[in-house]
Amino acid sequence: MPSAEAPQGRKIRGRAWVLGDDINTDLLAPGAFALAPLAERVRHTLEAVNPRFASDVQPGDVLIAGANFGCGSSREHAPEALKALGVGCVVAESLARIFLRSAVAIGLPVLVCPGVAAAFREGDPVEVDLAAGRVTNERTRTVLQASPLPEMMRELLAAGGVLPMLRRLAESQGAGRGWIDDLGA
Amino acid sequence: MAMTMAEKILARAAGRPTVALGEFVVADVDLAMVHDIFAATVFALLRSAGFSQVWDRTRLVAVIDHLVPPPTEAAARVHQQIRRDVTDFGLTHFYDCGTGICHQLLGERGHVRPGMLLVGTDSHTTTHGALGAAATGIGSTEMAYVLATGRLWFRVPETIRILLRGTLGSGVGWKDAILHLAGRMGADGAQYRALEFGGPALPAVGVGGRLTMANMAVELGAKFGLFPADAVTIEYLAIRGVEATAFSADADATYAETLVIDLTDLEPQVSLPHSVDRVQPVSAVEDVPIDQAFIGSCTNGRVEDLQVAAEYLAGRHVHPHTRLIVAPASRAVEQEAMERGILSTLLDAGAVLLPPGCGPCFGGHQGLLAPGERCIGTHNRNFAGRMGSPEAEIYLASPATVAASALFGRITDPRRVERSLRYAVR
Numbered sequence: 001m002p003s004a005e006a007p008q009g010r011k012i013r014g015r016a017w018v019l020g021d022d023i024n025t026d027l028l029a030p031g032a033f034a035l036a037p038l039a040e041r042v043r044h045t046l047e048a049v050n051p052r053f054a055s056d057v058q059p060g061d062v063l064i065a066g067a068n069f070g071c072g073s074s075r076e077h078a079p080e081a082l083k084a085l086g087v088g089c090v091v092a093e094s095l096a097r098i099f100l101r102s103a104v105a106i107g108l109p110v111l112v113c114p115g116v117a118a119a120f121r122e123g124d125p126v127e128v129d130l131a132a133g134r135v136t137n138e139r140t141r142t143v144l145q146a147s148p149l150p151e152m153m154r155e156l157l158a159a160g161g162v163l164p165m166l167r168r169l170a171e172s173q174g175a176g177r178g179w180i181d182d183l184g185a
Numbered sequence: 186m187a188m189t190m191a192e193k194i195l196a197r198a199a200g201r202p203t204v205a206l207g208e209f210v211v212a213d214v215d216l217a218m219v220h221d222i223f224a225a226t227v228f229a230l231l232r233s234a235g236f237s238q239v240w241d242r243t244r245l246v247a248v249i250d251h252l253v254p255p256p257t258e259a260a261a262r263v264h265q266q267i268r269r270d271v272t273d274f275g276l277t278h279f280y281d282c283g284t285g286i287c288h289q290l291l292g293e294r295g296h297v298r299p300g301m302l303l304v305g306t307d308s309h310t311t312t313h314g315a316l317g318a319a320a321t322g323i324g325s326t327e328m329a330y331v332l333a334t335g336r337l338w339f340r341v342p343e344t345i346r347i348l349l350r351g352t353l354g355s356g357v358g359w360k361d362a363i364l365h366l367a368g369r370m371g372a373d374g375a376q377y378r379a380l381e382f383g384g385p386a387l388p389a390v391g392v393g394g395r396l397t398m399a400n401m402a403v404e405l406g407a408k409f410g411l412f413p414a415d416a417v418t419i420e421y422l423a424i425r426g427v428e429a430t431a432f433s434a435d436a437d438a439t440y441a442e443t444l445v446i447d448l449t450d451l452e453p454q455v456s457l458p459h460s461v462d463r464v465q466p467v468s469a470v471e472d473v474p475i476d477q478a479f480i481g482s483c484t485n486g487r488v489e490d491l492q493v494a495a496e497y498l499a500g501r502h503v504h505p506h507t508r509l510i511v512a513p514a515s516r517a518v519e520q521e522a523m524e525r526g527i528l529s530t531l532l533d534a535g536a537v538l539l540p541p542g543c544g545p546c547f548g549g550h551q552g553l554l555a556p557g558e559r560c561i562g563t564h565n566r567n568f569a570g571r572m573g574s575p576e577a578e579i580y581l582a583s584p585a586t587v588a589a590s591a592l593f594g595r596i597t598d599p600r601r602v603e604r605s606l607r608y609a610v611r
Contacts, residue, residue, distance in 0.1 A: 074322035
């Protein structure tokens with residue numbers, strides 16, 4: 001499985017999968033497979049939108065989405081499936097609240113980038129520079145600037161998500177500080 | 186500094202006198218909820234991170250409600266694991282199979298207090314804003330962090346004020362008000378923001394109506410769907426042994442926007458497939474044939490909802506081509522509806538009664554749809570593939586509209602159907 005560890009410093013390159021507005025969690029992770037093993041769940045990711053997605057998506061590919069991507073349920077299965085399929089980054093006009101939190105919490109790179117939906121066609125080669133928040137369509141040479149994620153979320157993504165932070169906290173037997181302790185300090 | 190409800194709660198939970206809009210704060214969580222789809226995962230994550238205890242075993246409520254009774258061996262195994270986890274972590278509050286839907290139980294069993302900060306592994310956790318709690322959904326990994334530390338980060342949201350004015354007409358309900366709002370604001374109209382309901386009609390909104398509206402706040406993208414705690418709230422909580430005092434925003438709090446819903450002019454509303462914000466007045470979609478009608482869910486599965494349905498269905502039978510599925514939101518709801526004769530009225534009308542729980546709403550079982558089938562339901566989401574085939578269609582409406590539609594086998598304006606007043610007396 002491709003790693004999303006320390007994505008800050010690397011550039012993500014792949015093909016664009018272009019999606020519309022309001023791509024919801026039932027499309028990303030249908031409820032009927034909620035208790036199925038991850039390997040089975042990922043086969044149904046976006047199948048109602050594009051039945052070839054789960055079989056054809058390649059590590060590093062980038063989802064280019066419209067507004068409100070990931071709306072609906074709190075199911076972490078949605079970002080988890082994208083991460084497991086090797087999706088390099090989700091770049092959307094806007095991200096639904098819980099999806100954004102959970103993506104960052106599990107270390108799936110995401111960017112909010114106004115204008116991105118109109119700048120890509122299916123299959124366009126795309127490069128995402130996460131650290132700079134730059135999204136490039138390598139076919140049209142269009143370069144878009146994403147809105148920066150809050151610093152705390154960038155740190156969390158760079159660290160691979162919440163779980164490594166939680167492990168560190170457990171190892172310090174409660175004496176350590178959680179990463180969130182530095183917020184607003 | 187004058188604060189909105191969301192700001193007051195986040196400031197208090199973060200141990201701060203005030204908070205600034207857009208600021209990130211670390212706050213103490215007052216109550217956490219996990220249900221059967223994610224509970225075992227959350228406990229496994231907690232263990233894998235090296236924790237064998239939760240931060241406070243009295244502040245977590247675990248509920249088995251989505252797959253009840255278990256439709257598959259896999260579900261039964263997950264439930265078995267959750268029961269072990271509940272024992273191992275020594276949790277004080279656990280509601281097993283058949284007690285009810287998590288969002289019904291938290292209020293009904295007196296877990297929610299005005300001013301609380303509450304998180305749950307379910308997007309419809311916004312429901313508890315009905316009782317004045319800042320309540321919102323989070324994912325499994327963040328819940329593991331909460332269970333380990335009792336804390337989580339929050340961004341202080343802007344608040345949109347929704348003023349309710351006028352009086353609902355006969356056949357029109359609070360579900361219609363929130364569907365109307367979803368149509369007006371869009372599925373991301375309140376993205377990252379809080380909704381705060383108020384206005385002159387507030388005292389007329391019972392806790393049931395507040396739960397319905399706060400429940401669907403998330404369908405507009407909202408982080409919280411807050412109602413002030415007033416006399417209505419205090420009475421509801423007192424019956425459940427919870428002492429509470431009034432809680433509301435400061436009078437001169439700053440809102441990002443204020444919208445008014447005029448209840449007097451409101452028609453019954455229907456949300457069309459496959460997006461909650463595709464809302465039309467019922468008159469625009471009347472006569473669309475339906476195969477299934479569903480009355481239940483955390484949105485509209487309470488006694489008052491079943492009662493409204495019974496008012497339309499008393500002494501009648503659902504259309505021969507339509508199946509009516511009813512799932513009470515909790516065992517207490519089911520018992521009260523049974524004692525009042527509501528259940529037998531629904532059964533006489535041809536309803537299939539499901540055990541208390543989520544029923545078919547989240548697509549696990551108990552009423553899934555074939556390609557080309559249409560369902561009208563009182564629940565909260567109509568995404569493609571939500572209830573079985575992605576080629577099925579789901580319409581969302583009030584209990585009155587769903588019951589009237591079940592009678593005629595097509596979407597029907599409840600105002601055109603005579604209702605029995607047999608259940609109108611409480």
